[in-house]
Amino acid sequence: MDKTKIETLIEEVPKVLFINGQWQEADGGKQTEVINPATGQVIAHVANAGEKETEQAITAAEKAFPKWSGLTADERGAWLHKMADAIRGAAKDLAVVMTIEQGKPLNQAEAEILSGAACLDWNAEEVKRLKGETIPGPTGELLLVQHEPLGVVAAITPWNFPSAMITRKMAPAIAVGNTVVLKPSPETPLSALALMALFDKIGLPAGVVNIVTGDAKAIGGVLTADNRVRKLTFTGSTAVGKMLFAQSADTVKKLSLELGGHAPFIVFEDANVDKVVADLVAAKFRNNGQVCTSPNRIFVHESIQATFTEKLVSAVEQVKIANGLDENASAGPLIREDAIEKIDKQLDDAKGKGAKILSGGERLTGAEFDDGYFYKPTVITGITKEMAIFYEETFGPVLPIITFNEDDEVIEAANDTLYGLASYFYTNDIGRIAEVGRRLQYGMVGVNSINISYPQTPFGGVKHSGFGRENGAQGLSDYIQVKFLNITYKK
Ligand code: NAP
Secondary structure (H helix, E strand, O other), X not given: OOHHHHHHHHXXXXXXXXXXXXXXXXXXXXXXXXXXXXXXXXXXXXXOEOHHHHHHHHHHHHHHHHHHHHOOHHHHHHHHHHHHHHHHHOHHHHHHHHHHHXXXXXXXXXXXXXXXXXXXXXXXXXXXXXXXXXXXXOOOOEXXXXXXXXXXXXXXXXXXXXXXXXXXXXXXHHHOOOEEEEEOOOOOHHHHHHHHHHHHHOOOOOOOEEEOOEOHHHHHHHHHHOOOEEEEEEEOOHHHHHHHHHHXXXXXXXXXXXXXXXXXXXXXXXXXXXXXXXXXXXXXXXXHHOOOOOEEEEEEEHHHHHHHHHHHHHHHOOOOEOOOOXXXXXXXXXXXXXXXXXXXXXXXXXXXXXXXXXXXXOEOOOOOOOOOOOEOOEEEEOOOOOOHHHHOOOOOOEEEEEEEOOHHHHHHXXXXXXXXXXXXXXXXXXXHHHHHHHHOOOOEEEEOOOOOOOOOOOEOOOHHHEEOOEOHHHHHHOOEEEEEEEEOOOO
């Protein structure tokens, strides 16, 4: 792609805060750097805000709330459709911005952006079906159950899906009438600001969505402590989620926590090995394994282990790691240097305890890789419960293989984690599908499929993977509160 075109696209993204419909610098003009993980180069400087600007953003959202929540569902739905259209119209440019700051290949970036448009469209329609209840009272009174928005919603998002994590929260929140203060990840603020610039361009009313980039502790501190913020929706690590959960206790906020995962991927002996290998490679190398639902522990039945591993290694060796701008890239760089250090540490620990690397197992080097954060696609066998990788989320291009013999044994091992987000298993035995599906302690189960995320289905976890759901009717209802009215009208 033309270098000047890329530079122009990055240049055009506002690098400042968006509060009350105005673009503004952080106090004192403070800024932070944004780095391209494929080259290690600084690509932009973005406003670095703190407590004062966060309070201003909450005030703006509070001020916008009465008018926005006073619109009809149809009127708000029409705004969401307009936002979706604007995203679709700019999808290719937004994808370039995302690839430059986040690293994923352009086709994956564009697919993510379009999924955000689909999410806005779906919520625009679903909000029209947010029905209440009428209940006949025992003495003739009219008992009503109504849904209403919560007020100001704070959203904190991670870098791995810098656009979709925002639309997933913002779409249901504003569809039902809430207003939003968003803090995107400092690694990927440009994708958030570029989205906001589009919404500004189509005239979204001031204060409905506000963006504050900057100091996580300061911004998070105000968002959790302020009584005007009635809900916090967070996607990120379990450690930070737990902290925000505790911080929100004092103001009794409603919460949605989409936290870490450690997905088991189980291959039973009757599975179609070729399909499983193709699905596994597609799922693992999506965003280079930096996905909360990425298969992290590959359980393979002993009887097919040799064939499976041979086919897997051969498929993994076809994965092309490259700068995401390269149209042949199947995966890009990792986000930061410490992501590489974490993988090295997990692999060293596993090797030291007897595991064997079959492919990859080290950083990618060479002219085009040396300044970025690239890692070789890796397959490692002989994983046991003594190794850190069995229990820790990896967040990188590593496939650890664990063999098993009995169904009970593998179900127990798959559930042997504090996480409970996504899980997958492959078998053609209907009895086994019902039984394993029932016993896996996960919020989402892919059966002979890696597809577990749609605008119309609930996405979320159990145990330390958090609570609340995004997408689906359940996602929308996480942004409302219930009001009961007794209307006694007989004299
Ligand atoms: P992270 O370190 O927890 O950061 C997530 C967001 O929280 C960032 O914007 C971060 O900003 C902010 N943050 C950190 N400390 C904060 C504080 N004290 N107060 C307020 N905000 C704070 O997670 P990440 O590394 O960006 O993302 C990877 C993690 O997200 C993985 O564990 C992954 O499994 C999880 N994830 C879960 C889902 C899901 O749906 N369940 C989806 C995607 C990712 P700073 O960077 O400035 O600290």
